Amino acid sequence: xxxxxxxxxxxxxxxxxxxxxxxxxxxxxxxxxxxxxxxxxxxxxxxxxxxxxxxxxxxxxxxxxxxxxxxxxxxxxxxxxxxxxxxxxxxxxxxxxxxxxxxxxxxxxxxxxxxxxxxxxxxxxxxxxxxxxxxxxxxxxxxxxxxxxxxxxxxxxxxxxxxxxxxxxxxxxxxxxxxxxxxxxxxxxxxxxxxxxxxxxxxxxxxxxxxxxxxxx
Numbered sequence: 001x002x003x004x005x006x007x008x009x010x011x012x013x014x015x016x017x018x019x020x021x022x023x024x025x026x027x028x029x030x031x032x033x034x035x036x037x038x039x040x041x042x043x044x045x046x047x048x049x050x051x052x053x054x055x056x057x058x059x060x061x062x063x064x065x066x067x068x069x070x071x072x073x074x075x076x077x078x079x080x081x082x083x084x085x086x087x088x089x090x091x092x093x094x095x096x097x098x099x100x101x102x103x104x105x106x107x108x109x110x111x112x113x114x115x116x117x118x119x120x121x122x123x124x125x126x127x128x129x130x131x132x133x134x135x136x137x138x139x140x141x142x143x144x145x146x147x148x149x150x151x152x153x154x155x156x157x158x159x160x161x162x163x164x165x166x167x168x169x170x171x172x173x174x175x176x177x178x179x180x181x182x183x184x185x186x187x188x189x190x191x192x193x194x195x196x197x198x199x200x201x202x203x204x205x206x207x208x209x210x211x212x213x214x215x216x217x
Contacts, residue, residue: 060108061105061107062106068173100177119132
């Protein structure tokens, strides 16, 4: 009797197993995967917090690349070496040299919010206008995260151990790249180009009304 019940139990179990396998095979053939885990996006809707009026005319955008080659002597101290002997330790034991590539853009703009009455005056006949443009300014560099990052590092033995215990901080390299790009943008002709483009925009705008523009320094 017990043997018959066990046989019946295993027969039912085998039948169920066959049915499950058949269902899986049918689902796969039909393009439906029973075991596929669907990703769920539970993000909340985007909320508009505020709107600010902008009086800036963005007249030019500069694209910049910078190669930061930074050797950090402080890493020898961070590795636990006394300051007295840190300078005598070879770099292959303790030392860090990082090559970081930074790529980004800098916007050049003219802010018309500071316009006063004397900065824009019309002639008595209304056929010309005298304009004194505000100084062209540069925005903070906007680094492209996909094109910026550490490309190589030369690490001493102790630095490799430290990196295995803690996540290296790349924030300082992004900051260095931003500072270098900002300095390069100041020395470039980006401001000059933005000023020329702003003058061309105003000349075209007033010219459409048959008004001549005279720019003052």
